[in-house]
Amino acid sequence: MMSAKRPRIGAGLATLLLASCLSGAAFAAAPTGNPIADAFLAGLEARGFKDVTVESVTGDSDTAELKGIRAVEDRPAPPPAEAATPDEAKPDAAAPDEAKPDEATGDSGGDDGGSESADGGATGQAAPAEPATPPAPPPAPMVLTVNHLLIDNAGVDGGRIKAGVFNADGLSFVDDESKLTVGSLAASDIEIPSADSVKSGDDLNKAQALYKQVTISDVLATDKDGFAVPVKTITASTDDIVDGIPHSGAFAASGIVIDVNQVADQDFKKELLALGYTTLNLSVSAKGAWHPDKSSATIDQLEVNADGIGSLTLTSEIGGLSKEAVAALSDPAQSDKSDAVIQGLTLEKMTITFKNQTLVQRVLEAQAKDAGVSADVYASQLAAAMPMLLMPLKNPEFQNTTAAAISTFLKDPKTLTVTASPEQGLSVMEIFGAAMFGPEHLPQMLKASVAANR
Structure with a gap:
């Protein structure tokens, strides 16, 4: 884009x-x-x-x-590139040792003109300095x-x-x-x-x-x-402004149109065109609030909708957003504190729902065609394979309920909802660490569940 x-x-x-x-x-x-x-x-x-x-x-x-x-x-012009520093003078590794009198013949072993490398260059000299890179124009x-x-x-x-x-x-x-x-x-x-x-x-x-x-x-x-992207309408509102800071707000953008043939990522463009999407018509909406007394923020709704594809909706509550944390995230002068603040944020709860329109059917039909079977047969085969695909999680209860939900969704793709409701807030570092080193623990840590068509 x-x-x-x-x-x-x-x-x-x-x-x-x-x-x-x-x-x-x-x-x-x-x-x-x-x-x-x-x-x-x-x-x-x-x-x-x-x-x-x-x-x-x-x-x-x-x-x-x-x-x-x-x-x-x-x-402002970008900072100039550092000038290349020539290497220190080093003897040519392939050059012979310094000439010495031949012990067997008494020959001095060479004239007084100094040794040369095989290609005629003098040895023991510094490599020529690389030409300086001209400064980039502003x-x-x-x-x-x-x-x-x-x-x-x-x-x-x-x-x-x-x-x-x-x-x-x-x-x-x-x-x-x-x-x-x-x-x-x-x-x-x-x-x-x-x-x-x-x-x-x-x-x-x-x-x-x-x-x-x-x-x-x-x-x-x-x-x-x-490459052009039109947007028909954008609206935004704020409320509950205290000391110059809005504590709640909403945003929406509609009529975002993308011509798939103009997409720069060739692989992504090829996949979209193969599924029959030549134009993407998108809309985005969000609303939420910051609660400084609780050091938390709520995302009441974040929804991305694509006509003919489906919609993805997220709701969440994030902890660790005290007044000091918000000030550090908002002030460029405190950028050194931002990483620590982000790592200290906690996930209190979250729900993600995908509402299908035609995307799942198109993907199943395309993959079924490649496999030489009907879309219904392919969906049944995928559903049957789910328990095995989820085995690496090493959590039988979660595996069974999730496999059942995905199986239901594949056979009748309407909605798929993932919920996380940990008993106490989990920090970003805790979630990241578990994802990297013990992903099988994540479902239990997050108290995660998956449901279909609800």
Whole structure:
């Protein structure tokens, strides 16, 4: 899909657009005279954009309407590669020892010109230094444009904007590797941080844009090879904001369309086409909450749906997310603590459900065709083999119940649900260690169960 360096379509897109559009660039133009527009543009300056221009600014004490915004964000050049260090001078291993008088003949054994290697090169000299690698050119700048921006029912306090309405139309983010365009963005009950808060970095919460709800429409992401992914609608909402941190929220994206023929992974593309999928139409939704009093977070729903394939839904409760842990995960300055925090997170419970549409039938039919049998016969053969396939787990009770559930699902593929409900929270390190060195213990540790068609 898109390069890892490019904006990704997914749960982070609303945040990306808000961060970039609401307070994302540098402004060096003269004040516009509108306090709301000036605060907004100063916030752009604080985040590293330059050469900001605005075609026109109108409004009054609680409104700003900006047209034709353009800003350029320079990207820093990558650090230069270390110069190659030539090897120390070493005698040629294949060269003869230093010439000595021949004890048998008295011959001096050579002239005064010094020894040479078989290919005529002088021995005992340093290898030539490799030519220095020229420094990589800096990445092309990213250009942000916004056709129209309306900030209404707004006020400015210490450079921080609070607005009831934030509507933008005709947004684009373009560099030499990708292009992201957005038809419209509409946010309500929004707070845009002041330039001073962004520059200082002392309080990350004060440097983040906050919103009650945002709707983004008609997104199109295109990479340099022409691979394009449209997204019809993205919505996001936050609630229970305390000290600048939302404690609950929801996200949804629909109308994500992928042309299978444009998929870069040739093996994956071949498999999808063989199953009869030429277009993937996806949707994603999520909602959850953080409970600082319990040092935990709940994923009430995380669902990925693909038309004609099926849906995958996850619910979970994660422990170990204290205020200090969340601060460490959110603050780049505390990145050295992130690994320890992640390792200390605990799984309290989790449920994963796959709801089949046509994927299982298509896979069974394809594999049955290769085996020279019918799909029903192939499914029965797989079901009969399940107990043996699960024997490495060395857990007869889990093997039997799981084999029965998978057998039911294969014969009538509707839903398959995996549940984990450990008696007490298991840390990431405990789960990882068991998976690596004693996978047969995992079902008992997790109190795992598998059920079909419920």
